[in-house]
Amino acid sequence: MPIRNEKGLKIWHRRTGRESLSHWVLWLIGVAIFGYCWQQISNTTTWFFVWDAPRIANDIWMRATPPKWSYIAQLGKPIWDTLNIATLGTIISLFLAVPVAFLAARNTTPSALFIRPIALLIIVSTRSINSLIWALLLIAIIGPGVFAGVIAIAIRSIGFCAKLLYEAIEEINETQVEAITATGASRWQVMAYGIVPQIMPAFAGIAVFRWDINIRESTVLGLVGAGGIGLQLSSSLNVLAWPQVSLILLVILAAVVISEWVSAKVRGAII
């Protein structure tokens, strides 16, 4: 405990002199980095536009209200597409994520040296690339439309689902697995009766959680041409039809809120 003698008084300090010095140096470096970053942003900013921002924001607000309610008739199909992209994408990704998770979990992988790193690489690379980038890529390959959106969402979700699932597999109770093994069960029977029942609740929870996230993500996939309500958003933005934009934003907001509510309800029922 660092106690320093100051004018005859013994005073307790939280850190020793050396510790507080290194703290200060770290903070200084942090502040310097932030200052540099801020300068970089500031240099590339047209400050005239920023000072003008309140007027422009007000202007956009005036144009956007009230929302063009009659446009809602044309949003039925896009929102249905968005729902399908999220749901089908989640289902496909779960089919792909389950084997990846089993290969990545330390206690079920066939080879910790060769196969596990590959599975982990799949998890990291699918997770670190945003679904919009996957969509861009898939549109270049298979053309624009809902199909590209479904595949983009599916690929993007593999890493997320597989990561959470393999963590759940690593946390299972080994005694149950041993009990099944002791009855003379084969590898697959151990899997089916010892491991799978233990991770089923986690699996269901992950599926619903990811579906909820995917609804959010699929609402904007249309911005790059991958179907769904984002397509309407980008075409309305392109023609500066602000009353339509505000209506679409309201619809997206409603979809997000409803999906969150549904997922909370379903997860409450499962877990």
Add this chain to the structure above:
Amino acid sequence: MSDTSFDAAARIGQPWKKPPFVQRRWLRLLLIGGFLAYLVAAYMTIDVNWSRVYEGLERGKKFVLAFMAPDFTTRSTDIWEGMIESIVMTVASSVVGIAISIPIALGAARNVAPLPVYLICRSIIAISRALQEIIVAILLVAIFGFGPLAGFLTLSFATIGFLSKLLAEDIESMDKVQAEAIKASGARWTQWINYGVQPQVMPRLIGLSIYRIDINFRESAILGLVGAGGIGATLNTAFDRYEYDTAAAILLVIILIVMALEYLSGVVRARVQ
């Protein structure tokens, strides 16, 4: 199990069967049937142009091969500048976002804040969480003009919703006894927060902050698609020109940075806990 009609005599000698999740048979069948019907309906609405897909496979092959030979050199200045811009946006927005979310988290914790403050902070969090980053970016680009400032503001705004919510939950579930001990010693409100609350939530705050930096970097990679700065613009151009080797190089850099951040966060979290 809520199986009331347990008949031991009838069960003996029969193989055990897992009780179904939904007990009522008609409801179970209805749910399964409804789900299958939805799947079919959903599948029907996706019209896949298989000949287009077949043509695209060639390009897909090219893209996969591009990962074997990524091209860092031809557009190295674009990649470099875009990456720096993404990192700059990530750092600045994380710092500002975290700094703003701490007071909001305090305001959104029911055991620290009075009801009116609580309601205001909770609604800020709800708005920030409900709006997608890319949508916020579109609006901010329209208002503030193209460039990284819009991206920086977007990421800061998104950070507030994420961090404040999780931090507020952590503050709400903290150990009251320690905080009360500080209060009993006659501490002021700020001292109470500083010595009673802060030490308890600090490890969680650091862990969440690093996770959020990771997310902010990933998001900063796409904000360029709508003109809000960062590597996304370069990536978009590369895809538009079918320069898959450049796109592959950018994606590899993104993956590497995310992996490094993930590793770093593991190290830091292990140290603070």
